[in-house]
Amino acid sequence: MTGRLKLIFALALIAILCTTTWASLQMPFWKTPQAVVGHPWFIATLVDTYLAFFTFWLWVAYKERSNLARGVWLLLIFGLGNIAIAGYMLLQLYRTPPDGGIEALLLRRE
Numbered sequence: 001m002t003g004r005l006k007l008i009f010a011l012a013l014i015a016i017l018c019t020t021t022w023a024s025l026q027m028p029f030w031k032t033p034q035a036v037v038g039h040p041w042f043i044a045t046l047v048d049t050y051l052a053f054f055t056f057w058l059w060v061a062y063k064e065r066s067n068l069a070r071g072v073w074l075l076l077i078f079g080l081g082n083i084a085i086a087g088y089m090l091l092q093l094y095r096t097p098p099d100g101g102i103e104a105l106l107l108r109r110e
Contacts, residue, residue: 001105002093002096002100009089010090012082013086016083050078056077056085057073057078060088062108073088092105
Protein backbone atom coordinates (compact mmCIF):
# COMPACT_ATOMS: atom_id res chain seq x y z
CA MET A 1 0.00 0.00 0.00
CA THR A 2 2.66 2.51 0.96
CA GLY A 3 4.76 1.92 -2.14
CA ARG A 4 2.18 3.33 -4.53
CA LEU A 5 1.43 6.26 -2.26
CA LYS A 6 5.14 7.05 -1.90
CA LEU A 7 5.41 7.20 -5.69
CA ILE A 8 2.31 9.39 -6.02
CA PHE A 9 3.44 11.91 -3.38
CA ALA A 10 7.03 11.91 -4.66
CA LEU A 11 5.80 12.69 -8.18
CA ALA A 12 3.46 15.36 -6.80
CA LEU A 13 6.34 16.95 -4.88
CA ILE A 14 8.58 16.91 -7.95
CA ALA A 15 5.81 18.42 -10.12
CA ILE A 16 5.13 21.19 -7.58
CA LEU A 17 8.83 21.99 -7.18
CA CYS A 18 9.39 22.08 -10.95
CA THR A 19 6.34 24.26 -11.58
CA THR A 20 7.17 26.62 -8.72
CA THR A 21 10.78 26.93 -9.91
CA TRP A 22 9.66 27.61 -13.48
CA ALA A 23 7.10 30.22 -12.35
CA SER A 24 9.64 31.91 -10.07
CA LEU A 25 12.11 32.18 -12.94
CA GLN A 26 9.38 33.77 -15.09
CA MET A 27 8.29 36.28 -12.45
CA PRO A 28 8.81 36.48 -8.68
CA PHE A 29 5.52 36.06 -6.82
CA TRP A 30 5.87 39.49 -5.17
CA LYS A 31 5.66 41.06 -8.65
CA THR A 32 2.24 39.58 -9.36
CA PRO A 33 0.21 42.29 -11.15
CA GLN A 34 -2.36 44.13 -9.03
CA ALA A 35 -5.08 43.20 -11.53
CA VAL A 36 -4.48 39.55 -10.67
CA VAL A 37 -4.11 40.01 -6.90
CA GLY A 38 -7.33 42.01 -6.65
CA HIS A 39 -9.40 39.74 -8.89
CA PRO A 40 -12.35 38.15 -7.02
CA TRP A 41 -11.53 34.65 -8.28
CA PHE A 42 -7.92 34.98 -7.15
CA ILE A 43 -9.14 35.94 -3.67
CA ALA A 44 -11.72 33.12 -3.64
CA THR A 45 -9.06 30.63 -4.70
CA LEU A 46 -6.70 31.80 -1.94
CA VAL A 47 -9.41 31.47 0.71
CA ASP A 48 -10.30 28.01 -0.57
CA THR A 49 -6.65 26.96 -0.67
CA TYR A 50 -5.81 28.15 2.83
CA LEU A 51 -8.92 26.54 4.29
CA ALA A 52 -7.81 23.28 2.65
CA PHE A 53 -4.32 23.76 4.13
CA PHE A 54 -5.91 24.30 7.54
CA THR A 55 -8.07 21.19 7.12
CA PHE A 56 -4.99 19.09 6.32
CA TRP A 57 -3.15 20.68 9.26
CA LEU A 58 -5.93 19.53 11.62
CA TRP A 59 -4.94 15.96 10.76
CA VAL A 60 -1.27 16.88 11.25
CA ALA A 61 -2.13 18.37 14.67
CA TYR A 62 -3.87 15.10 15.55
CA LYS A 63 -0.88 13.00 14.42
CA GLU A 64 1.84 15.10 16.06
CA ARG A 65 2.28 14.89 19.81
CA SER A 66 4.16 18.09 20.59
CA ASN A 67 2.88 21.63 20.26
CA LEU A 68 6.23 22.64 18.77
CA ALA A 69 5.84 20.12 15.92
CA ARG A 70 2.25 21.24 15.40
CA GLY A 71 3.34 24.88 15.20
CA VAL A 72 6.25 24.19 12.86
CA TRP A 73 4.04 22.17 10.52
CA LEU A 74 1.39 24.90 10.56
CA LEU A 75 4.00 27.45 9.46
CA LEU A 76 5.42 25.10 6.83
CA ILE A 77 2.01 24.24 5.41
CA PHE A 78 0.84 27.87 5.33
CA GLY A 79 4.21 29.03 3.93
CA LEU A 80 4.98 26.28 1.44
CA GLY A 81 1.53 24.84 0.80
CA ASN A 82 1.44 21.57 -1.09
CA ILE A 83 5.22 21.30 -1.02
CA ALA A 84 5.00 20.87 2.77
CA ILE A 85 1.92 18.66 2.48
CA ALA A 86 3.64 16.28 0.06
CA GLY A 87 6.72 16.29 2.29
CA TYR A 88 4.66 15.49 5.38
CA MET A 89 2.86 12.67 3.57
CA LEU A 90 6.17 11.18 2.40
CA LEU A 91 7.53 11.40 5.95
CA GLN A 92 4.44 9.62 7.30
CA LEU A 93 4.59 6.99 4.55
CA TYR A 94 8.23 6.20 5.31
CA ARG A 95 7.35 5.90 9.02
CA THR A 96 4.49 3.51 8.26
CA PRO A 97 5.48 -0.17 8.39
CA PRO A 98 5.40 -1.84 4.94
CA ASP A 99 2.76 -4.28 6.16
CA GLY A 100 0.73 -1.54 7.87
CA GLY A 101 -2.72 -0.78 6.59
CA ILE A 102 -4.34 2.58 6.02
CA GLU A 103 -4.97 2.80 9.79
CA ALA A 104 -1.22 2.80 10.43
CA LEU A 105 -0.87 5.78 8.13
CA LEU A 106 -3.88 7.80 9.27
CA LEU A 107 -4.04 7.17 13.00
CA ARG A 108 -1.76 8.52 15.72
CA ARG A 109 1.04 6.20 16.82
CA GLU A 110 1.07 5.26 20.49
